[in-house]
Amino acid sequence: MNGKERIRAMVAGKAVDRLPLMPITMMFAADSIGAPYRRYATDHRVLAEAQLAVAGRYGFDYVSVISDPAREASDLGARIEWFDNQPPAIVESSALLADKSALRTLQLPDPAGSPRMQDRVSGVALLSAQAGDSRIVEGWVEGPCAMAADLRGVNTLMLDFYDDEAFVLDLFEFVVAMEIAFARAQVDAGATLIGIGDAAASLIGPRLYTKFVQPYETKLIAAIRGMGVMVRLHICGNTKKILAGMGQTGAEIVDLDFLATLAEGRAAMGDSQVLLGNIDPVRVLRDGTPESVTAAFEECHRQAGRRYIVGAGCEVTRGTPEENVMAMARFAGSRN
Amino acid sequence: MADWDRLRQAIIGGDAKTAGAVAHEAIAAGEEALPLIQKYMVPAMDEVGRLYECEEYFVPELLLSARAMKAALDPLRPLLAASGAKPAGKVVIGTVKGDLHDIGKNLVASLLEGGGFEVIDLGADVAPQKFIDAVETTGANIVALSALLTVTMPSIKTTIEALKAAGVRDRVKVMVGGAPVTQQFADQVGADAYSESATSAVTAARRLVAAG
Numbered sequence: 295m296n297g298k299e300r301i302r303a304m305v306a307g308k309a310v311d312r313l314p315l316m317p318i319t320m321m322f323a324a325d326s327i328g329a330p331y332r333r334y335a336t337d338h339r340v341l342a343e344a345q346l347a348v349a350g351r352y353g354f355d356y357v358s359v360i361s362d363p364a365r366e367a368s369d370l371g372a373r374i375e376w377f378d379n380q381p382p383a384i385v386e387s388s389a390l391l392a393d394k395s396a397l398r399t400l401q402l403p404d405p406a407g408s409p410r411m412q413d414r415v416s417g418v419a420l421l422s423a424q425a426g427d428s429r430i431v432e433g434w435v436e437g438p439c440a441m442a443a444d445l446r447g448v449n450t451l452m453l454d455f456y457d458d459e460a461f462v463l464d465l466f467e468f469v470v471a472m473e474i475a476f477a478r479a480q481v482d483a484g485a486t487l488i489g490i491g492d493a494a495a496s497l498i499g500p501r502l503y504t505k506f507v508q509p510y511e512t513k514l515i516a517a518i519r520g521m522g523v524m525v526r527l528h529i530c531g532n533t534k535k536i537l538a539g540m541g542q543t544g545a546e547i548v549d550l551d552f553l554a555t556l557a558e559g560r561a562a563m564g565d566s567q568v569l570l571g572n573i574d575p576v577r578v579l580r581d582g583t584p585e586s587v588t589a590a591f592e593e594c595h596r597q598a599g600r601r602y603i604v605g606a607g608c609e610v611t612r613g614t615p616e617e618n619v620m621a622m623a624r625f626a627g628s629r630n
Numbered sequence: 631m632a633d634w635d636r637l638r639q640a641i642i643g644g645d646a647k648t649a650g651a652v653a654h655e656a657i658a659a660g661e662e663a664l665p666l667i668q669k670y671m672v673p674a675m676d677e678v679g680r681l682y683e684c685e686e687y688f689v690p691e692l693l694l695s696a697r698a699m700k701a702a703l704d705p706l707r708p709l710l711a712a713s714g715a716k717p718a719g720k721v722v723i724g725t726v727k728g729d730l731h732d733i734g735k736n737l738v739a740s741l742l743e744g745g746g747f748e749v750i751d752l753g754a755d756v757a758p759q760k761f762i763d764a765v766e767t768t769g770a771n772i773v774a775l776s777a778l779l780t781v782t783m784p785s786i787k788t789t790i791e792a793l794k795a796a797g798v799r800d801r802v803k804v805m806v807g808g809a810p811v812t813q814q815f816a817d818q819v820g821a822d823a824y825s826e827s828a829t830s831a832v833t834a835a836r837r838l839v840a841a842g
Contacts, residue, residue, distance in 0.1 A: 380781040383730040452690040499688035576810045611780040
């Protein structure tokens with residue numbers, strides 16, 4: 295089996311020759327080819343080179359264009375702070391929608407005419423051409439809560455849930471329409487899976503998640519699945535209280551951060567949900583040893599059961615020892 | 631003192647309008663600021679912290695309560711200053727240089743303020759010199775440093791070293807926190823306390839003040 299066949303088989307509930315391996319790598323990948331992160335995030339050729347390098351070296355079953363949460367916001371005109379060797383950040387103090395009325399005049403961007411979104415689409419095309427036959431090529435979009443937070447400011451959005459429900463719903467409608475178009479462009483360029491990052495969703499409780507976020511995640515996921523590709527839902531942070539809702543969004547792969555256990559994920563989402571994760575990327579994967587990394591994955595696999603993909607709870611961080619990433623890869627290679 | 635439990639309830643319920651109105655009402659009735667804060671407002675934010683800790687409240691509810699706390703505290707501040715009442719401690723807080731993430735820091739700042747501390751919030755992406763200046767101008771006794779990214783954690787170390795170089799490190803206790811920050815890292819950089827959560831940061835700050 296190649297990586298593409300392996301991931302597809304796992305999602306389809308069929309037998310696999312070994313566990314699929316899909317850790318998120320960004321700064322770790324850039325560092326592996328000696329590229330400053332700013333170049334990784336702004337030049338799809340650098341990103342593709344780094345993704346192919348880590349996928350080849352460690353046997354990852356996929357390559358991904360995930361880089362930072364600021365691509366869509368940047369193209370919409372949000373103020374971005376750039377750094378030479380770390381991800382760009384959206385400047386919340388001058389959020390694009392600090393004034394709510396600005397939403398009424400905000401135009402949906404065309405990915406083809408938007409520099410940072412187009413760079414990601416080009417990254418998908420390049421990876422698809424170079425590795426699409428044997429590996430899954432993952433496109434990436436922001437989830438509704440994360441994208442709304444990127445535009446409005448996360449602190450303000452948290453209060454908006456109580457202060458102005460109608461505005462939140464209008465904002466979510468806008469961002470989901472934008473992300474469907476962005477996903478479509480990446481699928482057209484060759485993406486065979488779309489990852490959705492919705493980190494801000496872990497800041498809210500189950501009531502707000504069910505009322506506001508889950509319906510829009512579900513809508514986005516249904517639209518992407520309608521394009522004929524798989525969806526991976528990743529929510530950074532503590533998702534314990536929203537696990538059941540995450541399992542009802544329709545995402546084929548639910549990628550859990552380490553703060554909720556895979557046992558909790560399995561209990562909340564049932565036996566058929568493919569779970570991905572979820573060792574602590576800092577305290578275990580970066581700071582541990584090959585032995586402790588292997589032991590942590592043994593436990594993950596035990597909790598998740600058969601429908602399981604190996605990965606860390608979140609991004610493999612910069613400075614993670616190579617032998618620990620190798621231990622993760624060896625674990626995936628030794629189980630099915 | 632009359633019963634102003636409505637103030638406590640308004641803060642717990644995140645109702646800023648009512649919290650502010652009750653505070654004004656209490657002032658008009660001749661109440662002193664410090665007892666109002668100690669009897670109703672600090673317990674309210676302690677309860678909010680507890681609800682957050684046991685995952686009945688989440689970030690939106692905590693921020694609503696923090697806003698209500700501020701609405702009540704604003705009209706009380708001049709009275710507090712006039713009475714010469716001392717806060718539980720003075721905390722200079724900020725997210726370190728290179729890191730623009732501030733929601734975790736904001737939660738800690740809100741709970742510290744709710745816990746009776748005077749909080750000087752320097753915001754996000756704060757250069758070491760700004761921490762030094764703030765310590766010197768405010769006489770703060772605690773510096774709280776936050777980082778969300780593994781790549782910005784070294785800025786915590788840089789900031790602590792800058793405090794040392796400027797000769798102010800011995801005057802303050804340093805607390806550190808943020809998603810990737812660990813006790814081990816806190817020990818390595820010579821911090822006085824590490825907190826895993828916003829609520830435990832308040833406990834840690836109280837402990838540092840008590841220890842002198």
